[in-house]
Amino acid sequence: MAEARLPKRVDAVKLVEVNQRFQAKIDTESLTRLREAVEDCEAIVECDIEFMRDQEGHRVIQGSFSTRVSMVCQRCLGLVAIPINSHFELGLVFDDEQAKQLPRRLEPVEIEFEGLLDLWGVIEDEILLSLPSFPTHAVNECHIKQPEPETNNTDIKRPNPFDVLAKLKQK
Numbered sequence: 001m002a003e004a005r006l007p008k009r010v011d012a013v014k015l016v017e018v019n020q021r022f023q024a025k026i027d028t029e030s031l032t033r034l035r036e037a038v039e040d041c042e043a044i045v046e047c048d049i050e051f052m053r054d055q056e057g058h059r060v061i062q063g064s065f066s067t068r069v070s071m072v073c074q075r076c077l078g079l080v081a082i083p084i085n086s087h088f089e090l091g092l093v094f095d096d097e098q099a100k101q102l103p104r105r106l107e108p109v110e111i112e113f114e115g116l117l118d119l120w121g122v123i124e125d126e127i128l129l130s131l132p133s134f135p136t137h138a139v140n141e142c143h144i145k146q147p148e149p150e151t152n153n154t155d156i157k158r159p160n161p162f163d164v165l166a167k168l169k170q171k
């Protein structure tokens with residue numbers, strides 16, 4: 001089966017009316033803001049997106065995506081692979097006034113007058129929002145171990161080279 005690519009720009013209003021669902025992928029080469037935010041994109045972005053009206057009649061895009069990126073570990077500065085899996089529910093609006101009327105659970109996304117929407121941009125925004133602000137390895141995989149209480153003890157046991165030198169000078 002050929003891999004379906006997610007359409008880049010869509011007629012969002014029309015897709016809501018036909019209750020369109022996409023199970024598709026986005027090549028990360030095109031997601032320049034994401035590429036700038038991470039060290040590397042390690043996997044294609046897989047999306048499952050549905051255009052619909054919710055029970056209150058709001059135009060909604062809901063869906064999920066998964067991918068994998070590598071980022072700099074903020075503890076050891078090595079690279080760490082970060083799996084990204086997230087779910088979103090967005091309310092499509094034409095202006096700020098409509099955005100204010102959305103229920104809190106729906107994050108507003110503004111569509112252009114003709115109903116067009118930059119779908120890749122929307123997904124890229126959601127991926128950027130789901131990146132960890134302080135990426136780190138798991139503790140047992142990090143090159144810098146958490147400070148251990150034994151460290152000081154071993155330092156005390158080890159002879160101080162200056163003390164040794166002082167003793168030599170006294171002889």
Ligand SMILES: [Zn+2]
Pocket residue numbers: 073074075076077078080136137141142143144
């Ligand atoms: Zn680390």
